[in-house]
Amino acid sequence: MLRVDERVHDLKDEMRRLSGEDLAKCIQCGKCTAGCPIAPDMDVMPNQVMRYLQLNAEEKALGAASIWVCASCTTCSVRCPEGIDVARVMNQARKLCVERGYRPGEGRVPLFNRLFVDSIRRGGRVHELGVVMRFNALTLNPMKDIGLLPRILQKGKISLLPHRIKGLQAIRRLFAKSKRFIKG
Amino acid sequence: MEIGYFPGCSLEGASKEFDISVRKVCELLNVRLVEIEDWNCCGTSPAHASSDELTYLLPYENIRKMEAQHLTEVLIPCPSCLTSQKETQERYRSDKAVEERLVEAAGYRAEGRITLYHLLDFLRDRITFDALAGRVTKPLTGLKVAPYYGCLMRFPSIAIDDKERPVVMHRLVEVLGAEALEWTHKADCCGAGLSLTRPDIANRLLAELLASAKRAGADCIAVVCPLCQTNLDIRQGGLKDGDGRPYDLPVIYLTQLMGIALGASAADVALGKLMVDPVPLLKRKNLI
Numbered sequence: 001m002l003r004v005d006e007r008v009h010d011l012k013d014e015m016r017r018l019s020g021e022d023l024a025k026c027i028q029c030g031k032c033t034a035g036c037p038i039a040p041d042m043d044v045m046p047n048q049v050m051r052y053l054q055l056n057a058e059e060k061a062l063g064a065a066s067i068w069v070c071a072s073c074t075t076c077s078v079r080c081p082e083g084i085d086v087a088r089v090m091n092q093a094r095k096l097c098v099e100r101g102y103r104p105g106e107g108r109v110p111l112f113n114r115l116f117v118d119s120i121r122r123g124g125r126v127h128e129l130g131v132v133m134r135f136n137a138l139t140l141n142p143m144k145d146i147g148l149l150p151r152i153l154q155k156g157k158i159s160l161l162p163h164r165i166k167g168l169q170a171i172r173r174l175f176a177k178s179k180r181f182i183k184g
Numbered sequence: 185m186e187i188g189y190f191p192g193c194s195l196e197g198a199s200k201e202f203d204i205s206v207r208k209v210c211e212l213l214n215v216r217l218v219e220i221e222d223w224n225c226c227g228t229s230p231a232h233a234s235s236d237e238l239t240y241l242l243p244y245e246n247i248r249k250m251e252a253q254h255l256t257e258v259l260i261p262c263p264s265c266l267t268s269q270k271e272t273q274e275r276y277r278s279d280k281a282v283e284e285r286l287v288e289a290a291g292y293r294a295e296g297r298i299t300l301y302h303l304l305d306f307l308r309d310r311i312t313f314d315a316l317a318g319r320v321t322k323p324l325t326g327l328k329v330a331p332y333y334g335c336l337m338r339f340p341s342i343a344i345d346d347k348e349r350p351v352v353m354h355r356l357v358e359v360l361g362a363e364a365l366e367w368t369h370k371a372d373c374c375g376a377g378l379s380l381t382r383p384d385i386a387n388r389l390l391a392e393l394l395a396s397a398k399r400a401g402a403d404c405i406a407v408v409c410p411l412c413q414t415n416l417d418i419r420q421g422g423l424k425d426g427d428g429r430p431y432d433l434p435v436i437y438l439t440q441l442m443g444i445a446l447g448a449s450a451a452d453v454a455l456g457k458l459m460v461d462p463v464p465l466l467k468r469k470n471l472i
Contacts, residue, residue: 018236037372037373037389038373038378038385040388041382041384041385041388069378069382069385071335071373071375071376071377071378072229072232072335072376073334073335073338073373073376074335074338074339075335075338075348075373077338078338078347078348091232091233094233094234095233095234095235095236098234106381106382108381108382109233109377109378109381109382110233111381112230112377112380112381113229113230113233113234114230114234116228116230116231117227117230117231117234117238120224120225120227120231120242124224124225125193125196125224125225126193126197126225127197128193128194128197128198129197132380135380135381148418148421151459152198152418152459155456155457155459156200156457157197157198157199157200157457158197158198159196159197163196165222165223165224166222167222167224167245167249170245171224171242171245174238174241174242174245174289174290175238177237177241177289178235178237178238178241178289179235179236179237180234180235180236180237181235181236181237182236182237182240182281182282182285183236183281
């Protein structure tokens with residue numbers, strides 16, 4: 001049972017402040033879900049995520065795996081008859097999930113994101129091989145895709161060593177200053 | 185013509201052939217590319233999912249570098265880089281809170297007036313289809329191409345065509361002399377980063393895409409995004425069609441096809457770097 005109380009608008013208001021998207025406009029038509037290519041693999045359908053956000057059901061919305069497996073293809077956003085950028089809402093939900101300390105419903109995506117962003121902090125550019133190898137090791141699957149490696153290396157498609165930009169100090173400064181939300 | 189050039193991390197790594205073929209095509213079209221000096225990663229989806237501030241600060245640092253080189257126009261072939269750069273510039277110009285925060289954090293007030301091009305609008309609006317047609321020395325006659333847009337046209341920063349039924353790449357493929365096929369999945373999702381984090385989901389989407397292209401009678405798929413290309417090409421080996429047969433559908437950058445049509449060699453546009461070898465197909469069609 002969902003408990004509806006005086007805080008019912010909190011999450012909706014927060015989302016509007018952070019992303020500019022007004023969830024009150026969602027009429028639950030289900031078009032976002034109908035067009036979502038990832039929906040078959042989601043635990044909570046996109047329109048349900050929207051409904052939970054409307055109802056301040058924070059744990060159900062932010063704890064869903066759906067907000068992480070969303071590929072940001074934006075089919076939902078361009079089809080929403082109310083003009084809500086649903087993919088943008090999903091992306092803000094990811095940051096809120098981490099900010100408010102919920103356990104991500106799908107841990108592999110935020111782990112990958114963390115390693116990717118860390119790779120930028122280290123070198124100023126992403127080192128693809130380094131990110132993939134760390135990701136595979138940390139998901140206890142070090143041999144994943146290893147069969148592809150010889151051909152990828154043979155074709156010179158991947159750099160073995162990371163590139164470090166000259167202006168790395170400036171990048172590090174930006175990282176040190178970066179907060180999660182501009183309007184938070 | 186001279187224009188700034190932002191390759192981005194993918195074009196420096198697993199998608200070098202995109203970089204090589206863009207440079208070759210520009211050379212053949214007398215476009216001089218001026219690379220952004222010491223450019224940094226735009227942050228792309230992982231930064232967008234982690235921090236609003238990083239989302240804008242990383243591209244803002246690149247804007248600073250572009251302005252230091254006094255560039256007024258920049259070509260960004262990677263759709264993810266373009267989206268990050270363009271959205272940052274647009275938010276900087278339209279949202280006072282974002283503007284003030286970026287200036288404060290970066291210690292730099294940008295002009296924010298750089299015109300940013302993707303390949304498709306660059307080719308359509310700056311090169312023009314007619315000029316391109318005039319440069320074709322080896323028409324890709326008899327090649328059936330499935331142009332793949334994925335999510336591209338749905339992003340406001342790239343949207344130069346119908347969001348769900350785009351045709352601009354079809355027109356370009358036709359200008360090169362090839363046959364551009366209509367297919368059901370031309371604007372469907374490739375799975376993006378899920379190919380690494382949730383390959384089960386990405387493989388389902390990729391199998392649907394490949395089946396659709398095959399159904400339409402495609403010899404190959406043409407792409408303009410490193411993520412689309414990598415997913416469809418590298419993951420193809422693990423996928424089978426409805427009859428249990430492996431796919432053998434080359435996934436070729438539009439700029440590689442363009443290079444061939446403009447008289448470049450297979451090596452000039454790095455065809456050898458694609459995982460699904462397009463050389464037998466192009467030889468069979470007498471194109472290389």
